[in-house]
Amino acid sequence: MDTSPAGPGPAFRGGEAEGSLAPVERRLRLSMMSGVLALAVLVLAIKAVAWWLTGSRGLFSDAIESVANVVTGGFAVFTAWWAGRPPDASHPYGHGRLEEFSAGFEGLVLFLAGIGIVREALPHLVDPAPLVRLEDGIGLALVAGALNGVVGTALVLRGRRLGAPVLTGEGVHLLSDTLTTAGVVVGLVLVRATGMPWIDTLVALLVGAAILASGVRLLAAAGRRLLDRQEAPLIGRLAAALERRRRPERIEIHLLRARRTGAVVMVDFHLTLPRYWSLERVHEEQHELATELIEELGEPAEILVHPDPCTPALCARCAVEPCPVRAAPATVRETWDPSRLVGHRAPDEPDACLMAQREASRRVSEARAGSRAARK
Template identity: 35%
Template sequence: MTLTERLGAIAPQSWLRVSIGVAVLTIALKTLAWWVSNSVGLLSDAMESLVNLASAAFALLMVRVAQQPPDAEHPYGHHKAEYFSSAFEGLAIIVAALAIIAAAVQRFFHPQGLDQLGWGLGLSVLSSAFNGVLAWAMLQSARVHRSMALEGDARHLITDVWTSAGVVIGIALVAATHWLWLDPLVAVGVALNILREGWDLVWRSSQGLMDKRVERSVQAEIDRVLKSFEHPKIRFDHITTRRSGRRRFLDMHMHMPANWTLRRAAEARGAVEQALMSAVPGLRASIQLLPSDVEAHSEDAEDLP
């Protein structure tokens, strides 16, 4: 078993619990780094870690909701709950970035000296190492589980690592040049990077909630399976796909000779459905049978221009 497979074998909830624990640890380390150094750059780093903690806790809640089985009110399940987690992370990142900018602007007008930079930088680097290792492991698991919540939390941690790297470089420059204005300038640069990442998460979540089609790689796999069933008497059309959290849905028409028995037609459809769902894990295929000489319109009148 490869390392990726081993990491993928760990449930998303377990990774998010680890993320919460690491967030608490990094908050302590980065807050101590800010306390001993009096750097607004390190303060901005500590504030983002607070967002990490809130985001991981909310992601854990949404993953639990997403795993609930279908019910009378939600016959297709609760998989889209993970998109709410990702959107929340994005909004939380944006709020944190604005708070960092506010603190940096205040420091521009009231510059203060920095103390014990060695300790401050050391603690920041240590916390970043924890976040970097955890983010890498979570991304591997997110690809296996197709978990938007897990991926969102991992990418947030990666942003935190880049943030810390920028802060460390900026503060090192302050120590070398004694230009105090570099400290708030680095904080603003960090905040702008965080804003970009936050907006990206919000945008991707909105696309998921709007029933976006499946990924190109998944569509290619679907096309490959359907091509393997090509036959002069069988054809497929009105192929529509969508994503919903970890699930992928496929609706299409399957045309075959009108004189085929119901059993033969049902067996042919069953073979196609089984092949599709075996090729694409998590896929739910719905195939409508139609005679070869019958065409059906799948568009709703309200959807037509």
């Protein structure tokens, strides 16, 4: 019997064999983003007409946001097409990371639009122009807001279900547009009731500030994902799934890591198994656990399991019976909570594989630095 530990297991992928989204889902994403772009063009036309009829600075700021919607909507259509492509030789992890750039691009466009609106509206706060045909402008704004509200809500719900930041970002953007349109309408109603046109300019400044803040939030969220910041909710879901699928033979899990690449969740962790198992049995256990974890997540994922052999130090935490190599009775059962799974096997027992890789990297780095210094 082969008792040597296995190397890192293959990445197990949900969805198609290529690890990408199913063709139906890819087409759905693309059609949704194309619909968003068409909606953005229609809403922009409605708001532009409303601004042209009334001369309202508030409606002008709302129309500028719709210009941003058209620009980012066009990029989002390209993103939905490109990010859904299967992995290839040049992009073995797939193309989903482009979705993070798309969300960041949208945030940048909103940020710049907000600054432009504030800059344009400030002079009119002191010398506001009279407004005309307010009833027509209010009616058109309400139609535009209703369209954005319905589509934005649908996109947010769909994006969260698919784990697609490009869809969620577009949905949040449209809902933000709906709220700002509502604010503009309230401002126009107040102008009509009071005869004070400066209220409209004040609303335009508030709209610009809101758009700017929305852009900052989207930029920050995209930055966190691009920097692979650990998502606490995702780690919590993974820990709960691993706890539910726990077996005595799955002695211990450590160094759990996860990130998203578009709609695909990338997960890797170290799994401690009995050291007397054969390579074939270790591989079967890796495959089974990875498949179970994808089913628990309920979304496309790639799971990389690194098997580690058990050591005598783990006997107290191991419930495998009968065990031909047990050195001590089982006395402890730890809960697989997130804080436990993301760390090393034990506080005083850093992972040997990881430490060996880091030590090798350190030596290589020192050798390269020495070589550069010698050439100088």
